Amino acid sequence: MHEQLHPLTPHHLPFYLAKPGETDVLMIVMAIFLIVAVLGVGNLYLHLHSLPERMAHKSQKLQFEIVAVLGLLALFTHIHLFWIAALLLALIDLPDFSTPLRSIAGSVEKIAGSTGETPEQEAGEEESAASAATASDESRPSTPKKEVRGHA
Numbered sequence: 001m002h003e004q005l006h007p008l009t010p011h012h013l014p015f016y017l018a019k020p021g022e023t024d025v026l027m028i029v030m031a032i033f034l035i036v037a038v039l040g041v042g043n044l045y046l047h048l049h050s051l052p053e054r055m056a057h058k059s060q061k062l063q064f065e066i067v068a069v070l071g072l073l074a075l076f077t078h079i080h081l082f083w084i085a086a087l088l089l090a091l092i093d094l095p096d097f098s099t100p101l102r103s104i105a106g107s108v109e110k111i112a113g114s115t116g117e118t119p120e121q122e123a124g125e126e127e128s129a130a131s132a133a134t135a136s137d138e139s140r141p142s143t144p145k146k147e148v149r150g151h152a
Contacts, residue, residue, distance in 0.1 A: 049075060052083065056090035063094050 018024040049071065056067040070086035073079070 049083065052086035052090040055087075059090070060094060060096065063089065 016026040018026075052067050053064070053071050056064045067086045067090050070082045070089070074082035074086065
């Protein structure tokens, strides 16, 4: 059955108007374009948003972690000041304070004659040395000790 157009319809209709019962091609094209555009803009936004992290990736670990936290705060709170702070922090090359301080600490330990053990390990060695000394004192014959009285 051939469908007739309404008598008041112009004889030449634009190509983007779908005839009754046909697929609307323009709507399908625009839906695909909209999906691609949203995904493209979202990808661009996330790529731009991760710019400070990618810049700070080559720097020190602490600086990278601070920039990453600022980036996440900016992403989830939509406060752009965090992103700007992360970008500025990523651009600034922070001086390395930890290496000279470790070198100084190592030199001080060498000067002090420390063996590099933790205080707990050193305390355990002192206790074992003290118990060994008391054991050797117990094996010796006891000698009377003189009492010294102080002036009161």
